[in-house]
Amino acid sequence: MVKRDVPFPLYDVDILSASDGQLEQISAEMSLALSLEEMKVIRDYFRSEGRNPTDVELQSLGQAWSEHCCYKSSKPILKEFVFGIDRGDVLSRGDAGVMVFDDDYGYALRIESHNHPSAIEPYGGAATGIGGILRDVVCMGAQPIGLADPLCFGPIDREGELPPGIKHPRYLVSGVVSGIRDYGNRVGIPTITGGFFFDEKYTGNCLVNVACLGIVKRKDLARNYAGGPGEVMILIGGRTGRDGIHGVNFASADLTATSDEDSRGAVQLGDPITKEPVMHACFEVNARHLITGMKDLGGGGLSCVVGEMALDAGCGADVDLEKVPLKEPGLAPWEIWVSESQERMMCTCKPENVQAVLEIFELWDVLATPIAKTTDLKRTRLFWNGEPIFDMDLEFLTGGPVYNRPYTAPEPSSKAAEKFPELPSDREVILSLLSDMNVASKEWAIRQYDHEVRAGTAVHPLVGEMNRAGPGDASVLMPVPGRMKGLAAAIGCNPWFTEADPYRGGMACIDETCRNIVAVGARPNAFTDCLNFGNPEKPERLGEFREAVRGLGEIARELGIPIPSGNVSLYNEAPGGHHILPTPMILGCGLIDDVRKAVTADFKRLGSVIFLVGATKDEMGASLLFRKYGGVQGAVPGVDIPGLKRKMDSLLRAMDERIVLSCHDCSDGGIAVAVAEMCISGGIGAEIDLGGIDLPDVRRKLYSESCSRWIAEVDGKDVIRFTEIMGSDAIPIGITKGDCLRIKDNGTSVPLEDMVKAWNSPMWKVMGGASE
């Protein structure tokens, strides 16, 4: 590296004459995370340019070509299975997907991961995750209306030694929930749904996925790129500092025992009170149509946003890098260019509108600085007080490599090798499943999140009588004040299925999402997916990824439901190569024309008829029961897609006719847990008889987790009509009665009070605080 003779830190890096070993050394010393092959391609490029690169140029390539930014391992698989599921009501596939909500409005949806930062610094990592996903929605011109945070951790009651460099799951949960709470509550966007998944395999690498929904007038839908050459790029919001440097590279490698010390600088600092006025001001300049495009600064910072906003408009950009407002003096140009400091956005506008745009930001006390111009040359050029420091072809810079890496398809769990576990009494099993941390009440977290701010929450995350806090399936928002149309949102994911049979597991995640949405009376409309997997350079891990993506792509395509946005997070591996459960996290959105027809999962009254919708099969593989009691293998639930479609249609029809009093999806713990949860939230008992299910064994009937099933409560007077609509897809399995869950097949009786206690208290006990 040769320091250039200029009054600021700038180096020309000699790669033209570098040997292979030296190229590798340069990549390592500059923390570029580029492979030798990639470095050689870069050397060839600069040979054709006839000069050596600057440190700024190499750093920029390190960002743009990271797995996080260019999806180099996942893109071919995504292309094969999930891209291109199209429908006429997809309005945009920009930084967030945007779908038609009604004639006037669109709704935005996006999910992404903030896993590695949260593993190092749970509070800041989670908070900035929220900040980033909000910006993705804001830059579509959409007002964020709801947040969703599915999280995966090791067991919070874990005892024994932790691997070196790993933080205790309880500490991580506490920090992550506080981070989401403090950021989400402060910006005033309700956290309406989410999920907790606990498993030892997440101990070394927790997952923090964050999702956001937004609403936008269709005429105000923003683009994420410039309008053409000759426009001004205005940098908005926070100042740029040394926080969050190399975040994308950190996210594109496995965690190590020393990640904490090595990579803390890669974790950004969040500031919701800067974000809040940034959002207001962005909406105002957008609604006044003063800007041509808007994009958030996320991974890769300026280095990614400038090129993408220009290239997508068929332009290039000239940047005066010294104009970027800094947190502290003395940052090198490359640091400014790749910093991922938070709360920043970029907008483009015509030169004549610059003044008006700056005035609005000034009113909100939001920093806004013109730093670049779009050009008709497809190159990005950087200047520091006039000195050229960067000049690269945009297509080369943002193109990035693509790899068809080797994979091996995993052997799925099978019925043939199944070993059914020894079980205690069903009373004991039911109470123990209810108190499993993956099933038990998450009230401890849910009530720390403001889930009602913006006054649009129609179906809340906790259902039942006031303060009773029963488990809901999906939350429903009324995004447009004065309109009764609702937007439902729910998470679906079963990482245990996905581990045991990635293809079926991928399908089951979508099936569960649909079940949750339909359970509240909404029709599934779109998905956004966050694909959290291990190291793609290991064939077994990539095989899991490929099979899971194949499964979820196939079902989404056959259902005709688009996935207009998503995110891939690979390299989720802990020190020692311990990989996470393969975790395709799905957020689904559904529409309901009239929220007054929404249904919740709490049993409403005594004496109603309880129906089971959907077929229960001998599918015990990776079930909660098997995981809890040591069952081995077994078939993972598959999805009969036409059957799922048919059942959704008929159940929604019955709900539209208002003859379904309550409805709950049947998932972890099977029929037993689903009915128990409806008893808990409704405060009444049930008497069930599973004689109508065609299986030889009561326990398989009770605990099988077959897909596409719901429990529905129907008033006696509506039973004939309900049966007419549902046909053979629904069978009566009992009535609401008394204050116990009674299973007539084997005489089991579990008092409601015991179930409430078993379900309510586990998380409170570990995390502290009083449950009711």
Place this chain on the structure above:
Amino acid sequence: MRAEDVKVCVIRIEGTNCEDEMANAFEMVGAQAEKVHLKQLIGQAPAGFRRSLEDYDVLAFPGGFSAGDYVRAGAIFAARIKAGMGGEVKRFVEEGKPVLGVCNGFQILVELGLLPAIDEVMSDSPTAALYTNDSGRFECRPTVLRNESRGKCAFNSLIPRGKLLAIPSAHAEGKLMSMDPDFVSKLEDNDQIAFRYVRPDGSGADYPWNPNGSPSDIAGICNPAGNVMGMMPHPERVMTRFTHSDWTRGYDSEVGDGRIIFESVMKYLEKK
């Protein structure tokens, strides 16, 4: 005064975040509501953006985390108002114009000295404070309020005495405390207690029905004149039945329990 002539100033700074639903709530009862940044009221905005407080009939402080609540909830917003337009706010109150503070807005009114203001219109320094909840956590949950006003409070004028309203809470600092040992009895004597937390059957609240541990279960208070009211729970979140947490269990009316508070102040203004 006719409802459509009522102009509401929904005041905000950075971190205020319940202004949209506060403005909607006033518009649902027929008023015109405008969301106004503090800078627009104190001459720190370009000409076309400037506003004057005296042009409004109601001043509403929405919930949120103004300026991040990093010093003490509401303290920074209150300090900026005192410095920039303290006199105008005091005159507004003296003219009998209604002022509403919800959640962070309540905290701001207390920091401003407009509440409880037991012996005056606006005390120089705060005489009460909204402390951290007993649970030590942010609590987002349903709460039930009983109307305690004997007739003085402008925001309770249409609510029958003793009537229960389900109005949700969402805050981390809602425990109303004062150094004055006779604080509660003075408020009672002055008819300054607007709402108390109760259980759904109307009996005395304990946690979680009183979500913060506020002494004497106080949820909202007004000033001695009755035109300034602050409350921790959020009436603007329950203008319709369908944002209550339990409406799927059955309901008699599509009107939400919060609406009557906004109708009450409109009724109060009608007489002016």
